[in-house]
Amino acid sequence: MIKHDVVIVGSGLAGMRAALETCKGLDVAILTKVYPTRSHSGAAQGGIAASLGSTESDSWEEHMYDTVKGGDFLSDQDAVEEYVKAAPKVIYELEHLGCIFSRTPDGKIAQRHFGGHSKPRACFAADRTGHAILHALHEQILKEGKSVKIYSEWFMHSLITEGNKCKGVVVSDIQTGAVEVIQAKSVIFCTGGYGRVCKITSNAFASTADGVMAAFNAGIPLEDAEFVQFHPSGLYRQGILFSEAARSEGGYLVNGKGERFMEKYAPSRMELAPRDIVSRAEQSEIDEGRGIDGKDYIYLDLRHLGEKKINERLPQIRQLGLDFIGVDCVTDPLPIQPTAHYSMGGIPTNKFGQVIIDDQGTPMEGFFAAGECACVSVHGANRLGTNSLLEAVVFGQRAGKAAFEYTQKASFENINEGQEKARILETFEDIFQRDGTESYNVIRNEMKEVMTSHCGVYRSAKKLEHCIETLKKLQVRYKKGKVTDRGKLFNTELYEIIELGNMLKMAEIIATCALSREESRGGHHRTDFPKRDDDKFLKHTLVYPGKDGLDIKYKPVTLGKHKPVERTY
Amino acid sequence: MATFKIKRYNPEKQAEPYYEEFQYDIPAGSTVLDCMNEIKWQQDGSLTFRMSCRSAICGSCAVKVNGHATLACQKQAENMVKNDTIVLEPLGNMKPLKDLAVDFTPFWDKINKVTPYLQPRSAPPEKERRQSPAEFKMIDDTSTCIMCGSCYSDCNVLEVDDNFLGPAALAKAQRFVGDSRDSKTLERVKQLSEYGGIWDCTHCAECVERCPKPAEPFYRIKEIMAVALEKGVHDNVGARHAISFVNSVKHSGSLNENKLPVESMGFFNIKGLLELVPVGLRMLLKRKVPPILHKSIENVQDVRRIFRKLNQ
Ligand SMILES: Cc1cc2nc3c(=O)[nH]c(=O)nc-3n(C[C@H](O)[C@H](O)[C@H](O)COP(=O)(O)OP(=O)(O)OC[C@H]3O[C@@H](n4cnc5c(N)ncnc54)[C@H](O)[C@@H]3O)c2cc1C
Numbered sequence: 001m002i003k004h005d006v007v008i009v010g011s012g013l014a015g016m017r018a019a020l021e022t023c024k025g026l027d028v029a030i031l032t033k034v035y036p037t038r039s040h041s042g043a044a045q046g047g048i049a050a051s052l053g054s055t056e057s058d059s060w061e062e063h064m065y066d067t068v069k070g071g072d073f074l075s076d077q078d079a080v081e082e083y084v085k086a087a088p089k090v091i092y093e094l095e096h097l098g099c100i101f102s103r104t105p106d107g108k109i110a111q112r113h114f115g116g117h118s119k120p121r122a123c124f125a126a127d128r129t130g131h132a133i134l135h136a137l138h139e140q141i142l143k144e145g146k147s148v149k150i151y152s153e154w155f156m157h158s159l160i161t162e163g164n165k166c167k168g169v170v171v172s173d174i175q176t177g178a179v180e181v182i183q184a185k186s187v188i189f190c191t192g193g194y195g196r197v198c199k200i201t202s203n204a205f206a207s208t209a210d211g212v213m214a215a216f217n218a219g220i221p222l223e224d225a226e227f228v229q230f231h232p233s234g235l236y237r238q239g240i241l242f243s244e245a246a247r248s249e250g251g252y253l254v255n256g257k258g259e260r261f262m263e264k265y266a267p268s269r270m271e272l273a274p275r276d277i278v279s280r281a282e283q284s285e286i287d288e289g290r291g292i293d294g295k296d297y298i299y300l301d302l303r304h305l306g307e308k309k310i311n312e313r314l315p316q317i318r319q320l321g322l323d324f325i326g327v328d329c330v331t332d333p334l335p336i337q338p339t340a341h342y343s344m345g346g347i348p349t350n351k352f353g354q355v356i357i358d359d360q361g362t363p364m365e366g367f368f369a370a371g372e373c374a375c376v377s378v379h380g381a382n383r384l385g386t387n388s389l390l391e392a393v394v395f396g397q398r399a400g401k402a403a404f405e406y407t408q409k410a411s412f413e414n415i416n417e418g419q420e421k422a423r424i425l426e427t428f429e430d431i432f433q434r435d436g437t438e439s440y441n442v443i444r445n446e447m448k449e450v451m452t453s454h455c456g457v458y459r460s461a462k463k464l465e466h467c468i469e470t471l472k473k474l475q476v477r478y479k480k481g482k483v484t485d486r487g488k489l490f491n492t493e494l495y496e497i498i499e500l501g502n503m504l505k506m507a508e509i510i511a512t513c514a515l516s517r518e519e520s521r522g523g524h525h526r527t528d529f530p531k532r533d534d535d536k537f538l539k540h541t542l543v544y545p546g547k548d549g550l551d552i553k554y555k556p557v558t559l560g561k562h563k564p565v566e567r568t569y
Numbered sequence: 570m571a572t573f574k575i576k577r578y579n580p581e582k583q584a585e586p587y588y589e590e591f592q593y594d595i596p597a598g599s600t601v602l603d604c605m606n607e608i609k610w611q612q613d614g615s616l617t618f619r620m621s622c623r624s625a626i627c628g629s630c631a632v633k634v635n636g637h638a639t640l641a642c643q644k645q646a647e648n649m650v651k652n653d654t655i656v657l658e659p660l661g662n663m664k665p666l667k668d669l670a671v672d673f674t675p676f677w678d679k680i681n682k683v684t685p686y687l688q689p690r691s692a693p694p695e696k697e698r699r700q701s702p703a704e705f706k707m708i709d710d711t712s713t714c715i716m717c718g719s720c721y722s723d724c725n726v727l728e729v730d731d732n733f734l735g736p737a738a739l740a741k742a743q744r745f746v747g748d749s750r751d752s753k754t755l756e757r758v759k760q761l762s763e764y765g766g767i768w769d770c771t772h773c774a775e776c777v778e779r780c781p782k783p784a785e786p787f788y789r790i791k792e793i794m795a796v797a798l799e800k801g802v803h804d805n806v807g808a809r810h811a812i813s814f815v816n817s818v819k820h821s822g823s824l825n826e827n828k829l830p831v832e833s834m835g836f837f838n839i840k841g842l843l844e845l846v847p848v849g850l851r852m853l854l855k856r857k858v859p860p861i862l863h864k865s866i867e868n869v870q871d872v873r874r875i876f877r878k879l880n881q
Pocket residue numbers: 009010011012013014015031032033034036039040041042043044045046047048049129130154155156157190191192193202203204206207210211241341342370371372373385386387388389390392
């Protein structure tokens with residue numbers, strides 16, 4: 001059995017930041033299914049928020065209000081306060097570690113406007129902010145090579161718990177197929193989001209819900225799963241993201257009639273209104289026949305910015321347009337549509353990154369989570385752009401610190417290694433035994449299709465019921481699909497099948513929670529309940545694995561000085 | 570209908586690699602990676618390769634397309650078809666594990682060798698360390714590297730000399746050599762001037778051709794060379810080689826190619842001269858042009874550039 005004081009699953013911003021916090025004095029392992037620098041954090045383009053006030057005076061109070069309002073008042077305000085207060089410090093810390101940032105003429109970290117923020121608060125490195133931070137953290141991990149062991153291309157299958165205690169994880173080496181148990185005093189999950197459940201998504205192939213499902217399968221509830229953010233500028237058909245930076249630098253959204261339609265929906269913020277509002281505006285234009293040529297896309301127009309500014313500030317966006325659709329945004333507008341982008345929900349944690357297992361705030365000992373897979377909740381019903389890189393770094397650090405302190409006093413717990421391994425080996429064997437004829441690709445595509453069309457920007461009871469029914473049928477079909485690779489070595493098909501299993505369950509959870517929330521708030525919009533309903537739903541959803549199906553409960557929101565008001569921009 | 574001719578390898582089943590052909594009708598707008606995925610999902614689930622972001626930022630999906638290292642997710646498939654065929658092979662200079670997936674261990678080991686993290690001058694200030702936009706510009710290109718290994722795969726020197734740090738690690742080194750916040754510039758260029766470092770690059774610029782990002786290692790290598798010469802780090806084969814170029818160009822306006830190898834190794838460095846022989850032979854065996862015996866006129870441009878940098 002492999003042993004480490006701390007095992008961190010996931011090596012995006014959250015995972016590597018947590019590792020830096022725990023490695024001083026402890027034996028730490030990072031386990032990741034893709035090499036650390038290939039984690040999805042690297043795809044973040046636009047920026048990371050902090051009230052540095054580099055160019056305009058700013059304060060944590062303003063950052064806090066924008067975040068709470070952006071989240072449609074579902075954020076836990078005690079957590080938000082600590083999070084925005086910590087922001088400037090963590091940004092300076094990243095800079096000190098060597099992270100590159102674009103600069104102001106006098107050498108400070110440059111900042112720009114971003115949707116939903118009332119001040120220019122987004123620190124950035126051209127249009128590859130996530131990449132810059134990811135690589136800077138990776139450099140530090142290499143520096144700490146002696147105390148951090150990287151298990152690259154290893155897959156985490158399940159969490160080992162007993163009662164209220166977490167004892168380790170069951171994993172396998174993707175390259176060799178070997179199943180192993182890792183015993184640990186603390187486990188930190190930083191497994192990212194699960195946008196891959198949708199057809200149109202900005203997420204990487206690795207964003208597949210393994211972490212949240214491992215927690216759920218261990219009996220831990222998931223919080224606010226119905227809140228999925230749809231980003232307004234996904235490349236038509238592909239979903240690949242054109243960063244919001246395109247709009248913060250002054251890009252226009254234009255419908256089929258050539259109108260800047262945001263005038264109708266958010267006259268004061270226009271294109272820079274929060275994402276949920278812009279995505280709904282786009283979807284409405286499309287649904288009402290004002291897409292380009294009546295089709296399901298609209299235009300992101302950057303032409304008026306000029307080649308110089310585009311090359312300087314948005315080089316990657318120009319390149320993406322050229323590579324993926326052969327459109328040069330200097331001379332032509334880019335076709336876009338809303339794309340599933342960010343999962344507000346996840347594994348419930350307190351503001352220290354400890355996983356909590358009920359509505360009383362009871363922590364699971366030795367289990368921590370941070371980043372997109374966790375729900376603290378600072379983002380509430382809708383996350384503001386640039387707030388999630390910040391979340392990954394702030395709560396990665398905090399979860400690391402909490403785990404560090406816990407681990408000092410904790411000891412290794414007994415694990416029945418044989419039994420734990422056998423369970424995963426059986427899963428493998430079960431998959432290898434399947435002799436169906438239906439391609440898993442068909443099942444996966446049907447799931448994605450129904451999630452985008454029935455559990456997307458606009459939802460209703462009718463749509464969601466159909467969605468859940470479809471998913472349940474797919475779960476049955478999943479049990480006997482067609483398997484072609486039964487080898488041990490680097491069997492990517494096997495892992496894709498396992499991931500699909502996780503996603504089918506996660507999709508059902510999202511749709512079921514969405515059906516129960518009979519109101520519209522932030523990223524969750526019900527056409528049959530178009531208003532926010534604070535009397536009934538100013539509360540977090542907690543979904544548990546029940547005896548037959550899913551058990552849905554709720555817990556109160558921690559309010560603070562900001563009382564819910566109508567959210568207009 | 571296009572033919573995807575894919576190099577297959579699965580040591581569990583068969584010791585030797587072989588080519589397999591798949592027929593696939595490329596839908597408009599598909600990237601090479603889209604096609605690879607569809608072939609895997611529709612025709613043969615055992616086809617193995619890496620991928621994640623599909624937006625040219627994670628660096629997972631580099632493979633050889635028609636003989637050259639390429640990011641599969643960044644290229645429109647239609648543009649890569651030659652004679653109705655696209656040939657896919659694993660990256661070079663690394664050991665294949667299965668089909669198109671190779672073992673990146675040596676790649677990362679070399680990154681690790683260039684002290685790939687900031688070594689700042691002083692304890693951190695309360696806020697940020699100031700850096701001007703011009704200083705940022707010095708490390709802007711190098712920091713776009715996504716560690717895809719394309720340059721590493723197609724570098725000619727790596728093919729014959731495992732000790733060469735290779736383009737990606739050297740580009741990573743420039744990330745810190747060029748960083749105004751780093752304090753170890755001299756130590757870094759000294760280390761990078763040793764055997765296996767910047768002076769072992771043959772200036773073939775293949776890595777620039779293959780790099781999917783503005784990182785373009787060869788230009789970064791030249792930037793390090795300029796810093797090395799500026800800092801007076803001459804006492805090694807490569808630098809002497811460059812200086813001998815300088816002298817040659819300065820005196821005659823052209824290169825005395827016959828004199829070069831001798832002068833750059835030092836007239837009395839018999840051991841060094843002998844060391845050149847096996848490299849030359851290995852190059853010849855691999856049908857590569859010997860690095861030092863052949864210097865095209867492009868290299869004169871390099872020298873002139875270094876020349877200009879030195880204001881001589
Ligand atoms: C295209 C795009 C652009 C974005 N732009 C911005 C932006 O500008 N600003 C902003 O604030 N936010 C942005 N976001 C959101 C932000 O990037 C993410 O929320 C954040 O990076 C998540 O970081 P993370 O560390 O939680 O997870 P990730 O970086 O996604 O890392 C997840 C890790 O978990 C590992 N993992 C997952 N499952 C397993 C398993 N079963 N076994 C082993 N390892 C596993 C993966 O290998 C990976 O290392 C963007 C998101 C996208 C998709």
